[in-house]
Amino acid sequence: MSERIVIKNLAAHADGPVTVSGWVETVRDQKKVQFVVLRDESGAVQLVNPRNSDAEGVVIADEPAITISSLAQGTFVTATGELKHDERVKLGGIEIKLSSLEVVTEAIAETPIASDSSIDKRLDWRFLDLRRPEQNLVFRLQTTFEHALRSYWVEHDFIELHTPKLMASASESKAELFEVDYFEGKAYLSQSPQFFKQMAQPAGFGKVFEVGPAFRADPSFTSRHATEFTSIDSEISWIDSHEDVMRLHEELLVAGFAAVKEKHGAEIEALFGIEVTVPSTPFPRIPLAEAKRIVAERGYEVPRHDDDMDPEGERQIAAYVRETFGHEFVFLTDYASSIRPFYHMRHADDAALTNSYDLIFNGVEISTGAQREHRVEILEAQARDKGLDPEELDFYLDFFRYGVPPHGGFGMGLARVIMLMLGLSSIREVTYLFRGPNRLLP
Amino acid sequence: MSERIVIKNLAAHADGPVTVSGWVETVRDQKKVQFVVLRDESGAVQLVNPRNSDAEGVVIADEPAITISSLAQGTFVTATGELKHDERVKLGGIEIKLSSLEVVTEAIAETPIASDSSIDKRLDWRFLDLRRPEQNLVFRLQTTFEHALRSYWVEHDFIELHTPKLMASASESKAELFEVDYFEGKAYLSQSPQFFKQMAQPAGFGKVFEVGPAFRADPSFTSRHATEFTSIDSEISWIDSHEDVMRLHEELLVAGFAAVKEKHGAEIEALFGIEVTVPSTPFPRIPLAEAKRIVAERGYEVPRHDDDMDPEGERQIAAYVRETFGHEFVFLTDYASSIRPFYHMRHADDAALTNSYDLIFNGVEISTGAQREHRVEILEAQARDKGLDPEELDFYLDFFRYGVPPHGGFGMGLARVIMLMLGLSSIREVTYLFRGPNRLLP
Known part of the structure; x- marks a missing residue:
């Protein structure tokens, strides 16, 4: 050396x-x-x-x-x-x-990109773009953030998983599935480790985490979507409700933000003009129905036919939370069953609502969490309710037939967290090599 | 809770x-x-x-x-x-x-597997198989092992990468490539993060690591192969030769084995009858040509037409190293250019040999490392030499045209390390959900 x-x-x-x-x-x-x-x-x-x-x-x-x-x-x-x-x-x-x-x-005497080049051009020459001190800092602080999360998990006896990305069938929605030629047959790329991190529960692993790639054949071109992204997942057993998941989620984010602030706070301020705030706990929690009322009172009617929020509604509720609680985070809770996957547990006293949440950070959704339905008859009924064929889900339903503890967890997009922490406008800026419908290179 | x-x-x-x-x-x-x-x-x-x-x-x-x-x-x-x-x-x-x-x-009153069930049957019911204390321990110690490696990397200012698994073309050999329907076109699953971790070098990241999935459309059914596996990768700049990579590699393994022994040594001995040995450094290093002579002197002629070792040869050299040095690891170095990828640097004074190594642990290859060729004209010539079309590799060759430091690194199969550490006979036993030509479920 x-x-x-x-x-x-x-x-x-x-x-x-x-x-x-x-x-x-x-x-x-x-x-x-x-x-x-x-x-x-x-x-x-x-x-x-x-x-x-x-x-x-x-x-x-x-x-x-x-x-x-x-x-x-x-x-x-x-x-x-x-x-x-x-x-x-x-x-x-x-x-x-x-x-x-x-x-x-020697470098060839040509500079294909400049600081004012378009993001697309910069991504064409990503290895040169990454030489900028801001970009270098993004990946150093991301390393720190992840390591803080992993240290929390390891200190709390979580087991790290590497779930397979090749699956025989869909994990969630079939629409966004990439198909792979698999010898004489077909396989699909995992959209999330959902089913397999849940499998750790009947396996008796207790508490698990994974940081790995997820794939969505999503043809959208927004600043928040990619066809491949890094998903941070955790799942824990013996919970009473999604409240236990939110508590874990908060503690992890506090650990991550505190480590980033301590190690890189001054540099982030110098290069991005952002003062990193370590969030206080508990984060505000607002049931979705109430959030929609608050947003309506602020003069914004969510233009959706279903029960969901939209991105502008998320920005509005974030503004309300900032003004009211001085907080950058908010858990929106108790989403309607109609807009949640079949495996979210529904309220015992109102099957129209689920034990679930979205986490909003600076006005953008970064995560979905929930208590899972672990009672197999109810799970099967909920799958049927969503128009899914329980036979196709048989390998998954088996996980629940041989005993399983109550459990829940969350999935969170790494790039979204880093983007919002730094006040950037696109996940393309904080992804090492972005993948979208039109981008597979370099 | x-x-x-x-x-x-x-x-x-x-x-x-x-x-x-x-x-x-x-x-x-x-x-x-x-x-x-x-x-x-x-x-x-x-x-x-x-x-x-x-x-x-x-x-x-x-x-x-x-x-x-x-x-x-x-x-x-x-x-x-x-x-x-x-x-x-x-x-x-x-x-x-x-x-x-x-x-x-309640569990249904049926036990589909018993302790004497075949491995294939146990994998069908992996979530039940994982309840065994031995299996639980495998994944707890794997978590400890990985965290020790990551802590070493983070303490030494490495940047963690998440390279894309969707690629426009092959990273190494086309033969073992999975093809993905990608919107109107095709993509391929990454066989290794090789090209993209190298990209971090012209990007000025200095030292990087990644732990993530890799995919090989390899139709073999041996106990050491999977179509999807967890690859541990690291790459460092400003090296003088592969010797610098081997030194990093040793230190990482010492950190991993020491952490496992300290936290789980007694349990491993109780459940697997294995005393974990923290390897001493430096690990023995033997040039491949010499290793073949040693093996021949022991009466084993490697039955290959190329210059490579074979699995029995690896076991023989491992036996020699154990007898001679009392060591479980050995670096076989200076592989012939004919059996190494085009991007391995060749000796300055003998282009027939490369600055590369394989790491053998208890008789099985767990890793390949090398200094990379960073001089673009030579890299291009070596690609042509291997029958590759430099035009198809243009996005990769670009990484070297705008300046790049000398660098090298290794890739290592996580499951193989854990399998050999525990004296097990198949990576299926230490993979959360094994994927092979005939297995995509559960």
């Missing part, structure tokens, strides 16, 4: 000889002195090379000056020189006076 | 009233006293119910005796009673004298 110092560690390093490696962000090739801004995965530093002159004061074409003059942006180099702390240097108060510069791989 | 105590915590609990929840493992319905072994996600405990008699000494049919007599195996119950520590009780030295027993969900 090369003996380079990562750039973020230079500030704490004593003046003296250092070696750094990274890519060339900018070159200022002036007559008497050359400046290179070098970036690596951790930050940027200025390299400086005062030109040498001959006895008559004429600048000499020597190294590393010749190399610097020919550097294309993006070229990866290893630079050696004298580190010097100097308050006058804008970039971090340090610079490196170059003694040698080794070109490791 | 119900106020139950998880069973593993009973031992440290004072005698007195407790509530536990779980499923019925066995019932002994004797004339004067009934015993139920109740299991939950953490362990098993004996419930005891002395029958009541009337004045003439005739046993009365009262509760919970009636309920106990009708309990089917697998029924989920909540039991309340008096905890009593008693050394004479074989099962953990404790028992609960029942005061009440609530049936939460």
Whole structure:
């Protein structure tokens, strides 16, 4: 391994000889002195090379000056020189006076994207787009967020699952299913780990989680949809109602936001102008019917024929919650059975309502959770009620025939959480490689 | 949430009233006293119910005796009673004298599998098979193993990736590719995150990891192959050779094995008769050509026409390493270019060999690692050399045209590591839901 110092560690390093490696962000090739801004995965530093002159004061074409003059942006180099702390240097108060510069791989002298390129163009060149400090930060803070969730789960004795993404039949709605040629037959890509994380309940696993891909053959082009996305799922047994799921959900988000704020809060503020708020618990909870009344009182009639909210309604109720409770999150609870999947448990005293919720963050739905129906006769009846064929669901219904504890859980879109945490407008900005109906490359 | 105590915590609990929840493992319905072994996600405990008699000494049919007599195996119950520590009780030295027993969900009185059922039959009923303590332990220790790896990565500033599993073209070999109907066109399921984790290098991410599914349309039915498996991947920049990758790989495995041994070592020994060994570093390294000579000296001629090892050769070299170095792991290094993918870097002084390795654990290959070729002209030439069309690879080759650091990494099959750690004979035993050419259910 090369003996380079990562750039973020230079500030704490004593003046003296250092070696750094990274890519060339900018070159200022002036007559008497050359400046290179070098970036690596951790930050940027200025390299400086005062030109040498001959006895008559004429600048000499020597190294590393010749190399610097020919550097294309993006070229990866290893630079050696004298580190010097100097308050006058804008970039971090340090610079490196170059003694040698080794070109490791040359970049072609072309910059296919600029900071004002369209998102689509940027996605064409995603590997260059990701070099921007904002993008680098997105994936570092996402790593921190996920690790905080996983640490919570592991400390609380959850088992991590890797459920199969290849299925013999649909997990939820057939409409959004990708079909796969599977040897002599067909398979389908999992839309969610729903059935299989539930399977961990009769298996006696107690509490489980999974972070993995989910696939939706959804032809929509909104800023919130993708054909492939990372789903965060958890499922726990021996709950009394969806209230227990919401409590878990809150604690996980607090753990995730606290870790991000602590590790990246200052950088997020500098690069995105956002102060990350660690949410207080409990998050506000509002039954959906009440939320619709509140929204109507604010002058917005949800233009839907079913009982559901719409995106504008979600923004409205979020505005109400912000004004009333000063909170960025709200659980909308007790959705109508008519708009929930067959496996959501219905109220004991009103089968028109379910033990379920959506979680709204800054006006956008990021998650659905529920208590599941674990009584097989009722589950079968509810499936039939939804026009599903219980025979096709037989492998799933079997999970409930040999004993199962009461249970519930949630699924949450990772990209939506990160997008909203940073005040961004599209999940494309926070997905490593976005997949949509028109995008399979790179 | 119900106020139950998880069973593993009973031992440290004072005698007195407790509530536990779980499923019925066995019932002994004797004339004067009934015993139920109740299991939950953490362990098993004996419930005891002395029958009541009337004045003439005739046993009365009262509760919970009636309920106990009708309990089917697998029924989920909540039991309340008096905890009593008693050394004479074989099962953990404790028992609960029942005061009440609530049936939460009845199981149908049928046990489709027994401990001696075939693996295929057990996989048909995987959710019941997973109730066995051995299976529960597999997934708890796998969780610990993964979390130890992730903690190492996070502490060392790696970025976690979620690369897309839907691709426009093959990542490695076309032969083993699953085809997906993708709107009006076709997509393919990723066989490995190879190309996309490499993309993080020109993106300037430095060090990355991913744990996620990979798909191989491989029609083989061996104990080591699946059509979908969990792949552990890591990729790092600024390496000098594959030696740097091996060092990372060793450290990760030491972290994983140490965490498993510490948390589950005693249980693994009790349930699998295996003492987990934390490997010492450095792991032995043997160039493949030398390994073949060693194996030949042991009397085994590898019956292959190419330069590769075969499974028996791997077992032989592992036996040699165990005898000679007392080590369960060995890196076989410097594979021939002829049997490595086009993107493996070749030796500077001998293009017939690559900067690559396979990692053998207890005689089975668990991983392939390499330094990657990052010089685009050479990469293109090597692709052509392998009969690949550089035009089809253009999106990948682009990653190298705009600057990229030297880099390398590895991919490792999670199930194989866990299988070999526990001395098991098939990855089916350590996969939550196995997928093979003939298996998509449950």
